[in-house]
Amino acid sequence: MSSRAICPVTKDTCIEGCLPAGCLRQKAAASLDQTRRLTVVLPWPVSANVYWRTRVVKGVAMTYVSAEAKSFKSEVQWLLKAAGCLRPIDGRVSVSMVLYPHRPQDWQKRQRKLGAAWDDGVRSIDLDNAIKVTLDALKGVAFEDDAWVRKITAERAEPDGEARLVVTIESIPVPTVQEAFALEA
Structure with a gap:
C-alpha cells in the first residue's frame, strides 16, 4: 500500500x-x-441558447451564466486538470474541435436509406454555438483568455457512439524578429 x-x-x-x-x-x-499540445475528450457541450440567461430586475436587464453552463464549465476544467493541464498555456494558441453527435438507434436504417449522407439529419448543436461555449469553458485553464486563440478549426464528425467533443489545444510559436525579416527578404 x-x-x-x-x-x-x-x-x-x-x-x-x-x-x-x-x-x-x-x-x-x-x-x-x-509538447505544448493537449488533446482531451470533453462531454457534449451545452447549447449557447441555454448557456446564458437574461433576467430583468427593477427595469435593468442582467445577463448571467446558467446553472447548466456552470456545471459544464466545471466538468471541463476538472477533465483538463486530470489530463495534466495544471496551468494555462502561455501566449498564442490554436484550438481544434471535433464534435461527435450521439448516434441514434436507427442509424443503420438511415444509412441504408440515405447512404453516406445519413447523418445530415442527426440532431446536433450548431458548430458556432459549440465553439463559443467550449472556448468559454477552456478559458483560464487551457489558456489565459480567448483573446489568445489565433486559430480555430471545427468539424462535425459522423456519429459513432456516444456524444462527445474532442479538443486539441496547441501553442503557436511567435516568430522572432530575425525570422520575420528573413521571410521578407
Whole structure:
C-alpha cells in the first residue's frame, strides 16, 4: 500500500500509488510543457441558447451564466486538470474541435436509406454555438483568455457512439524578429 502525501505540483493529496514512482501529475505537467499540445475528450457541450440567461430586475436587464453552463464549465476544467493541464498555456494558441453527435438507434436504417449522407439529419448543436461555449469553458485553464486563440478549426464528425467533443489545444510559436525579416527578404 502506498503512502499518501502532498503533491508538489497541485498541493493536493496525491493519488494512490503516485509518489513511489514519481508524481504522475508532475509528469503530466512536464509532458504538457515540453509538447505544448493537449488533446482531451470533453462531454457534449451545452447549447449557447441555454448557456446564458437574461433576467430583468427593477427595469435593468442582467445577463448571467446558467446553472447548466456552470456545471459544464466545471466538468471541463476538472477533465483538463486530470489530463495534466495544471496551468494555462502561455501566449498564442490554436484550438481544434471535433464534435461527435450521439448516434441514434436507427442509424443503420438511415444509412441504408440515405447512404453516406445519413447523418445530415442527426440532431446536433450548431458548430458556432459549440465553439463559443467550449472556448468559454477552456478559458483560464487551457489558456489565459480567448483573446489568445489565433486559430480555430471545427468539424462535425459522423456519429459513432456516444456524444462527445474532442479538443486539441496547441501553442503557436511567435516568430522572432530575425525570422520575420528573413521571410521578407
